[in-house]
Amino acid sequence: MQNPENVIEIRNLSKVYRDFWGREKVRAVKSLSLDVKKGEVFGLLGPNGSGKTTTMKMLLGLLFPTSGSIDILGCKASDVSKNERIGYLPEESYLYRFLNADETLDFYGRLFDMPAAERKERAEKLIERVGLKDARKRQLKEYSKGMTRRIGLAQALINDPELVLLDEPTSGLDPLGTRDMKDLILKLRDEGKTVVLCSHQLADVQDVSDRIAVLFQGELKVLGGVDQLLELREETEIRTGNLSDEGLAEVNAVLEKHGMSNTKIQKPRADLEELFLRTVRESGERPGRRFTAEEMAATQGADPEGQPAAEGAASEEKSDA
Amino acid sequence: MDFDPTPFQFSTGFMNWLRPVLILAIIGMCLGMLGAVRSSKNAPAAFMGGLKSWLADLMALSPRRIYALAVLTLKECVRRKALFVFLVFAPILMLGGWYLNQASTRVDLQRSLHVTFMLTVITNLVFIVILFLSCWGIPEDIRLRSMHTVVTKPARRVEIVIGRIIGISSLAFGLLLVMGVTGLIWIQRQYPAAETEAGQNPLECRVPQYGSLTFINNEGLPTTSGVNVGDPWMYRSFVQGSTDARAVWHFAGITPDRIGDTLRMESRFEAFRTIKGDDESIENGIEVQYTLVNDLRAECFAALSIGTTFRPFGDAMRAGDFEVAADILDTIAKALETAPETDFPNVDFQNLENAILNQTVPELKRVKSEFADLIARFQVLATEAGEVHRDQSGDRAAACADVADPCRKLAAQLRKDGEALFEEMPSIRVPLKSFRMTEFHEGQDQTAYNRVVIYAPDQEGATRFFAQVIGDMNEAGRLVQDGGITTEIAPVLLEANDRMEPEDADNLAEKIEQALESELDAGTLEIQNGKLVIVDGRRWLRFVRSLINEEKLIPQGLTLKADIYEDLVRGEQDILRVEVACLDDMMYLGMARSELFIRLDDASFSTAYAKAILNIALMLGVIIVIGVQASCIVKGPVSLVFTLTIFIIGQSSVQVLINEITGGQRKGTGMIESAVMIAQHKNESTGIDASRTAQKGIELVDNVGKGFLGSIKAIIPNFSTFTDGSSYLSAGFDVPWNSSVLPSLLTYIGFLIPSILMASAYLKFRELESK
Known part of the structure; x- marks a missing residue:
């Protein structure tokens, strides 16, 4: 019987790929057992060939387990009816390239047996949300990779799913798109939905995941909360506003007083993602302007968020077009 | 007109369908169990779970999802440039007439050429398009993984199959509709000149x-x-x-x-x-x-004439001479009882048995039930005697003797009922x-x-006419006048037969009068109470018959009229x-x-043309079904070759060939036998050079192969069923529902349902991501 707190329960799951004659080719997943709890963002990590995509495809019923069991939303993985409550974004957006965004969402909406009015309303909201309003009538084959990912995401959310499975969600996205995706994942979590994602982009996973599992050669190696796993228990980090030289000296003195000899005090650096986002935002506000390093440094620490996803998407779309 | 249309027999067709479907279902279950054994430790549970899940999918079909998938398929087809087929169709339409119009001076051949040409062009063009679309669609979806975005939604695999079939079918039917209407206009435009010259409608559509x-x-x-x-x-x-x-x-x-x-x-x-x-x-x-x-006598008794011994009996029965027939039966009965069988070399019980089995006894039963019962009993005994003779077992003399008793009984019954039978079993020619x-x-x-036909009757026709007139006049008391025969018969004859010439009526009336007077004089007739009475109690029909047989009354110059529906059409059918x-x-x-x-009455050419197009649509529908089914199992190119092979094997010439091979009509067509022949440089007339045991072994293996070939043929549609409609139309006939459209429709449905089930089962239990 499934624990009601769990959205997914995997027990002793194994997958063996065989050749035509039934001989074993690859053992992709080996006795995997894990749970995904309701309302969390769960990251599935691992190098290529570690079995994370195989696991996700078994969750979706695209592959059949060789042994073990999967309970997902209270159903067996082979039960098609579970799909009514699941949204899935594949690794690449394998959507029908001859459809436009409206047709795509309408098509997938019909697959959920949604009435016309509801389909239209949901599609409208999602197209707005993923920033494809201006490109909704263009065939997907004309879309950039980022746009394709976004319409892929929209189709995954057309049914307002309880569980969202994202396979490499930020793959192929520019930093703006990546940020939007991460924001969206967090928002989905805030809405009480469960998100399972697998990705190579460890920083992205770290940013959004509550818990992670690391697979290697089909085996579960690490499972736990991100904070718990990444906490450096032997160090303490203090972050504050810009200190004067006197202030720094006083802090050093205090630290020495507590016997902290191996102390590193420096101006923190923003990461490249932050710089990129800020540049794009400033460029939008002051077109035709080129920024110096000093100017950008002067604005460091400013909150890069608040950039509406739609705006970012629109700028990308323009550049793609 | 080199076809022989036969009405569709639903029950036979259904059984022919059910047999392979059940066999395939059993094979499918076995394969399913095998798959479960390979992939799961608890195979029975896995198999039952899979079966249950598959059945649940079938019960959860959603029209909205099917519609979505069908529309998706249609859009895919259109955006893959399927409509470019019109770029081929248009020049054919524009230029075809140049080559066809002068091909023949006969209007019917000209019509046949145009109709055949147009329907062939339409069929082939749409066939090529849908062949590729149906065979390539699903494998391409799987290859591009677009299918993953569908199957991870609540769409059932069976819905995917149905949606794809509907989508491609919609395109095919759309193409056929447009091409068909254009083709019809094109055909009709070819004929205005021909119609005026020949004075007949070249686009007639005979029914x-x-x-x-x-x-x-x-x-x-x-x-x-x-x-x-x-x-x-x-x-x-x-x-x-x-x-x-x-x-x-x-x-x-x-x-x-x-x-x-x-x-x-x-x-x-x-x-x-x-x-x-x-x-x-x-x-x-x-x-x-x-x-x-x-x-009716010919229908009932003609077959009795087969066999030397019984032939006179049968001939007499057909002629309505039942007394003569009874005499012959008595003679036969006596001979059967008294003479040993060697004295009866010509008694062919086999023929008698066949003859009686072929009788339309139910029809006879309506005439005289006792007589029919006798015939039936006679049939049983004769059949038994036939078996004794055929098998050369048992006491043949006793078997012959057994037939004697019913022969006598039948003879007695004939004497009793003969006159009534003759009255009730007329022969009108x-x-x-x-x-x-x-x-x-x-x-x-x-x-x-015309419905009413004027004809010169044979002897029996004249007999019945005269007997009717004389009998009616006598019944009304108009035949006897002043102690003799009336001279006013001619007006009655004219009244009974308004197509008779007055002069002929006078002549015949005079002959009747003379004949009756003569019989009065001879004492065979008497006048009682103003009416004529036949002294020996015979009825008028028999009496007049004897007059004519003895040439006392010669019906020369008599013409009668017969109403086709009232006088010539008989029976409930x-x-x-x-x-x-x-x-x-x-x-x-x-x-x-x-x-x-x-x-x-002729049918509308346009309607018949539409039915021919519908037949083509159903044929293409079967191709789509087979193509989609195959594409769920194998990749596009293999699926295409498979479907094309089915189409080729389904042609009537190939089916005939397979029938001949499996039926043993073609010598030397066994797989191993022919290989040995090639190796030994032998042919089918010399046979192979091998020991008898080896030959038997080869024959055994070849028969298994032929059996397999026959089984394959049994599940492959005969595509001539669908092209019959075109043949009818080009020959100037209406396309009949019963022997053309209905068989096509049922064949289509017969393939559609099991194909959908098989394809959906395979798609469901197939790992779309298997490596």
Whole structure:
């Protein structure tokens, strides 16, 4: 019987790929057992060939387990009816390239047996949300990779799913798109939905995941909360506003007083993602302007968020077009 | 007109369908179990779980999802440039007429050419398009992984299959609709000039009423086929000219509502000449005569004439001479009891048995139930005796003796019922005006007859007419006047037969008067209470018959009229019997079942054309179903080759070939046998050089292979079912629902349902991401 707190329960799951004659080719997943709890963002990590995509495809019923069991939303993985409550974004957006965004969402909406009015309303909201309003009538084959990912995401959310499975969600996205995706994942979590994602982009996973599992050669190696796993228990980090030289000296003195000899005090650096986002935002506000390093440094620490996803998407779309 | 349309037999067709479907279902279950054993430790549970899940999917079909998938498929087809097919179709339409219009001077051949050309072009173009689309769609979806975005939604695999079939079918039907309408306009535009020149409608659409065909041989006995004149093609049977040989058609459902006041018949016979004949015969064709017959005695008793011993009995029965027949039976009974069987070499019980088994006893039963019961009992005993003789077992003399008793009983019954039987089993033969036939390769003969036919009756016809008139007059007290026979018979004759000439009526009235006066004088008739009474108690029919037989009354110059529906059509099925005779000596007339038909009101060419297009659509539908089914299992190119192979094997010529191979009609076609022949440089007439045991072994293995080939053929559709519609139309016929559209429709449904189930099962239990 499934624990009601769990959205997914995997027990002793194994997958063996065989050749035509039934001989074993690859053992992709080996006795995997894990749970995904309701309302969390769960990251599935691992190098290529570690079995994370195989696991996700078994969750979706695209592959059949060789042994073990999967309970997902209270159903067996082979039960098609579970799909009514699941949204899935594949690794690449394998959507029908001859459809436009409206047709795509309408098509997938019909697959959920949604009435016309509801389909239209949901599609409208999602197209707005993923920033494809201006490109909704263009065939997907004309879309950039980022746009394709976004319409892929929209189709995954057309049914307002309880569980969202994202396979490499930020793959192929520019930093703006990546940020939007991460924001969206967090928002989905805030809405009480469960998100399972697998990705190579460890920083992205770290940013959004509550818990992670690391697979290697089909085996579960690490499972736990991100904070718990990444906490450096032997160090303490203090972050504050810009200190004067006197202030720094006083802090050093205090630290020495507590016997902290191996102390590193420096101006923190923003990461490249932050710089990129800020540049794009400033460029939008002051077109035709080129920024110096000093100017950008002067604005460091400013909150890069608040950039509406739609705006970012629109700028990308323009550049793609 | 080289086809023989047969009505579709639903029950036979259903059983032919059910058998392979059940076998395939069992094979599918076995494969499913095998798959479960390979992939799961608890195979039975996995199998049952899978089966349950598959059945649940079938129960959860959503029209909205199917519609979505169908529309998606349609859009995919359109955006993959499927409509470019019109770029090929347009120039064919524009240029085709240049080459076809002058191809023949005969309007019917011209029409046939245009119709065949157009339907062939449409079929082939759409066929190519849908072949690729149906075989490539699902494998391409799987390859591009677009399928993953669908199957991870609540869409059932069966819905994917149905949606794809509907989508491609919609495109095919759309293409057919547009091309069909364009083609129809194109065909109709080819003919305005021809119509005025020939004075006939070149786009006529005849509706034939076909019948069943049997024959009467030169001796006047019924047979199932006519003479073979040496033609290796057994399609036609021949009747010899100027003999008793006839071709006999029975047409059912001949009612005024369907036929109207004019009986139109159309024939297309082949002539076979044993002599050159005169110029007239060659130029004008040989002479043919139709006779409309209502002869229940012939229907019931003709087969009794087979076999030397019983032939006189059968002949007498057919002629209505039941007393003579009874005498013959008594003689036979006596001989059966007294003489050992060696004295009876000509008693052919096998033939007698067959003859009686072929009787239309139910019809006879309505006439005299006791008589029919006797015939039935006679049949049982004769059958048993036949078996004893055939198997050469048991006491043959005793078996012969056993038949004697029912022979006597039958004879007694015949004596008792004979007169009534003769009254109730009339024989009316209405010979129609003969005509010179057109050779089959030059066209057809069309003849039309009014509902009321004037004819010169045979002896029995005259007998019945005179007996009726005399009997009625006597009953009304108008026959006796002043102690003698009235002289006012002529007005009554004219009243009874308004087509009779007054002069003929006077002559015949005088003859009747003289004959009756003569019988009065002879004492066979008496006058009692102003009416004539036959002294020996016979009825008028029998009495008049004896007058005519003894030539005391000669019906010369008598013509009668017969109403086709009232006098000639008989039975609950409204059957009309038409006998066809060749009147020219030394000539033979060749006929097949479909070569004489009653022509009903013509149908609309456009409607028939639409039905032919519908047939093509159903054929393409089967291709789509097979293509989609195959594409769920194998990749696009393999699926395409598979579907194309099915299509080729489904052609009628290949089906005939397979039938001949599996039926053993083609020698040396065993797989191993032919391989050995090649190796040994032998052929089918010499056979292979091997020991008897080896030959038996090879034969055994080859028979297994042939059995397999036969099984494959049983599940492959016969595509000629679908192209029949085009054949009908090009030959100038309506496309019949019963023998063309309905079989096509049922064949389509017969393939659609199991194919969807199989395809969905495979797609469901297939790992879309398997490596």
